[in-house]
Amino acid sequence: MKMIKRLPPILLAMLIQLVAFGICRLVDTYGGQEITLSAFNWALIQGALAAVMTLLSRMSYWWIGIQLVFAPLLILGLAFKIPLWIFPLTLVVLLMVFWNVAINRVPLYLTNTKTTDKLLSLLPKEQGGRFADLGCGLAGTLVTLAKARPDMEFHGFETAPVPFMISKLRALLAGASNVHIHFVSLWVANLSHFDRVYCFLSPVPMPDLYLKARDEMPEGSLFISNSFTVPNIKPSRTVNVQDGRKTKLFIWKM
Numbered sequence: 001m002k003m004i005k006r007l008p009p010i011l012l013a014m015l016i017q018l019v020a021f022g023i024c025r026l027v028d029t030y031g032g033q034e035i036t037l038s039a040f041n042w043a044l045i046q047g048a049l050a051a052v053m054t055l056l057s058r059m060s061y062w063w064i065g066i067q068l069v070f071a072p073l074l075i076l077g078l079a080f081k082i083p084l085w086i087f088p089l090t091l092v093v094l095l096m097v098f099w100n101v102a103i104n105r106v107p108l109y110l111t112n113t114k115t116t117d118k119l120l121s122l123l124p125k126e127q128g129g130r131f132a133d134l135g136c137g138l139a140g141t142l143v144t145l146a147k148a149r150p151d152m153e154f155h156g157f158e159t160a161p162v163p164f165m166i167s168k169l170r171a172l173l174a175g176a177s178n179v180h181i182h183f184v185s186l187w188v189a190n191l192s193h194f195d196r197v198y199c200f201l202s203p204v205p206m207p208d209l210y211l212k213a214r215d216e217m218p219e220g221s222l223f224i225s226n227s228f229t230v231p232n233i234k235p236s237r238t239v240n241v242q243d244g245r246k247t248k249l250f251i252w253k254m
C-alpha cells in the first residue's frame, strides 16, 4: 500500500484506470446475459469507478475529472474514427513538454515580468557573479536578467526536452552569450559556483533541494524560491512581489 502511495500520480492514475477496466471486463464476461451494455456505457462505468478510486486514494481533485472522462473520450474518439496514431503521438508530444510533471511532479509555468524585475534587484551589486535557474523552463527569466546584467553569467538547468530546446534557441536568438543552458537535472547541478540560485518548482522537491543548496552553495550566497517554501526552515527574508498572484520570493542566505 505504501509503495502504491509513493507512485508518481500519473502512474497511479493509469493503474486505477487499468483496475477499473479489469472490473468492467470481468462483469461483462461473467455477469450473465442480462448485462448487455454498449462500449460507451461501459466506458462511463469505468470512468465512474476510476473517479471513485481516485477520490479514495486522496489524489488532487483535478485527477477525479480526468479519470471520469478518460475512457468515454477514448470511445468517442474511436467512434469519430480519429486515426489511432494520434493518441501515442499526442502522448509523446505532451511528455516532451511536461516531462517533469510525470517524473518529478514539477509542472511548467513561468516567472512573470514583475517577479523577474524583483530578481534583478536581488543580484549582486558588484560586477561579475553567477546565477542559476534550476528548472529554467523556456529561459525567459534568464534571458531578461542576462540582458540587464551583461557582466554576470546565467546558467539554466532543464530536463524537459522541448523546453530545453526552446531555451537554447531563445538564448541564441537573443544574442545572450552570457546565458548557458544545460540538459542536466537540477539534482546533478553543482551549486558551489553560484552567488544566486533561483527556483520555481513545487512543494515536492523543496526539502531535499534546500539541503542540497545548504551543502553546496558558497557562504553569503542566496537561495531564492518563488512561491514554495521549505517546511520548518524559516527563510532569512521574504520578498512580496506586487503582481496579480501576490508572488512571494523566499530567500535563504547561506
Ligand SMILES: C[S@@+](CC[C@H](N)C(=O)[O-])C[C@H]1O[C@@H](n2cnc3c(N)ncnc32)[C@H](O)[C@@H]1O
Residues within 6 Å of the ligand: 099, 100, 104, 106, 107, 108, 109, 110, 111, 133, 134, 135, 136, 137, 138, 139, 140, 141, 157, 158, 159, 160, 163, 184, 185, 186, 187, 199, 200, 201
Ligand atoms: C515551474 S517551471 C519554472 C520555469 C522557469 N524557472 C521560470 O520560472 O520561468 C519548472 C521547470 O522545472 C523543470 N524541472 C523540473 N524538475 C527538473 C529537474 N529535476 N531537472 C531540471 N529541470 C527540472 C520543469 O521541466 C519546468 O520547466
